[in-house]
Amino acid sequence: MKKYVTVCFCLFLLYCSNAAAQSFNFEGNWQGKLSFPGTTLRIELHIAKVSAEKYSAFMKSPDQTDKEIPADLVTINGDSIRLNFKSIPGNTYYSGKIQSDTSIEGVWGQGGREFALPVSRTEKLTELVRPQNPKKPYPYKEEEVTVVNQTAGVTLAGTFTYPENGENFPVVVLITGSGPQDRDEELLGHRPFLVLSDYLTRNGIAVLRCDDRGIGKSTGNFSTATTKDFATDILACVEYLKTRKEINPKEIGLIGHSEGGIIAPMVAAESKDVAFIVMMAGPGLRGEKILELQTRLISKTEGTPDAEIDKVIALNKKCYKIALEEKDSLKAVEKLNKIFEDYFNTLSDADKKEMGGSADNLKLKTRQILSPWFKFFLSYDPKENLAKLKIPVLALDGEKDLQVPPKEDLKIIKSTLEKAGNKDFKIIMFPGLNHLFQTAKTGSPVEYSKIEETIAPVVLSSISDWIQQVTKK
Numbered sequence: 001m002k003k004y005v006t007v008c009f010c011l012f013l014l015y016c017s018n019a020a021a022q023s024f025n026f027e028g029n030w031q032g033k034l035s036f037p038g039t040t041l042r043i044e045l046h047i048a049k050v051s052a053e054k055y056s057a058f059m060k061s062p063d064q065t066d067k068e069i070p071a072d073l074v075t076i077n078g079d080s081i082r083l084n085f086k087s088i089p090g091n092t093y094y095s096g097k098i099q100s101d102t103s104i105e106g107v108w109g110q111g112g113r114e115f116a117l118p119v120s121r122t123e124k125l126t127e128l129v130r131p132q133n134p135k136k137p138y139p140y141k142e143e144e145v146t147v148v149n150q151t152a153g154v155t156l157a158g159t160f161t162y163p164e165n166g167e168n169f170p171v172v173v174l175i176t177g178s179g180p181q182d183r184d185e186e187l188l189g190h191r192p193f194l195v196l197s198d199y200l201t202r203n204g205i206a207v208l209r210c211d212d213r214g215i216g217k218s219t220g221n222f223s224t225a226t227t228k229d230f231a232t233d234i235l236a237c238v239e240y241l242k243t244r245k246e247i248n249p250k251e252i253g254l255i256g257h258s259e260g261g262i263i264a265p266m267v268a269a270e271s272k273d274v275a276f277i278v279m280m281a282g283p284g285l286r287g288e289k290i291l292e293l294q295t296r297l298i299s300k301t302e303g304t305p306d307a308e309i310d311k312v313i314a315l316n317k318k319c320y321k322i323a324l325e326e327k328d329s330l331k332a333v334e335k336l337n338k339i340f341e342d343y344f345n346t347l348s349d350a351d352k353k354e355m356g357g358s359a360d361n362l363k364l365k366t367r368q369i370l371s372p373w374f375k376f377f378l379s380y381d382p383k384e385n386l387a388k389l390k391i392p393v394l395a396l397d398g399e400k401d402l403q404v405p406p407k408e409d410l411k412i413i414k415s416t417l418e419k420a421g422n423k424d425f426k427i428i429m430f431p432g433l434n435h436l437f438q439t440a441k442t443g444s445p446v447e448y449s450k451i452e453e454t455i456a457p458v459v460l461s462s463i464s465d466w467i468q469q470v471t472k473k
Contacts, residue, residue: 057071089110132195169205265385
């Protein structure tokens, strides 16, 4: 049994404090590996002396992000150190005792649990290499803009880019995937939408990309919103673009990645102002089916036996049934918690220990399963809106995508568009690419951060060329 745990980090303002014994040298860079059930993350610490009695510190998790997360409080007492990170959910801290000038034995505390995290000195912290990230100055115009979704009372903050010279440009709105995303769709040190936006704008296509509602500089509540709510934000973006004199209002398109590939057809089916859409790993299958295939593919890649995978999928189906059919929220919680308790009791002692010795970690999934977003995703069938589209559609998938299975996905998109009588669509499966359209070995999500490439160049050129083709008609 493998449970996948992600350490969630939020940025906060630094500061430090407290007196330290002079005989122990904590200053410098430290690196270690944090092992959670089912995964390992590199954790790096930087500790610096601010004054005789004060220290500052920050941590990095290079397998997740290139951001530095500052400690709110640094406490050093003799040979012991404690770093508190209030900005990271779960009462998070690092506590350790120096063993020598080059090693600290310590623990990472989060969510009421502690995980061993010994660290050793390192000369430099990991610098993520992302060669495709563009560097300023850009050879085009860039504006900070705001888009108001009056119906939802949400203001989206975004970036609008367009060529330096000319007018009447085709334009696209970039739509992020699932989870809270900023305008660059930043993930694991990669900024896919920054790379894509830069490429398109250099090739004569204007681009609008915004922080999700409640994320970055955008207002609103992300946690209570569903895919349908996010679609209203994109509709507002389309309305905004119609006010820009630089663009051709008859050549407004949408490019959606992953969940964004669900939103693009949803918006296009409602708005006559959308001239074309691009689905990058956009699901054509119902959410519940996507999750089943995703679980099987990722688990197989990690070497999980088929019998164990079947067991987990059966468990998930029971949970999804309750989420979709039980109208009483309290009863739904009780039923889900009972399912998780019963499942935990079937595990071996070793697996129970890996889960922390109780079913509580499994029960944390209850809130996620009963969230408005998850329940909508489970039941929503993308074919409903795909079948309404007569505009040009470009559907792309990576052959090694384990999150949106490409063969099943593209097959249903193709058949739905054909049955709808759409005469202008193109389907491409790129060999060797994963869910992020990186050149990959297995396609497993654990590879994402280790791959320097953000988006394969062939994908960038394919999107740009297609848009230029359909907007010249």
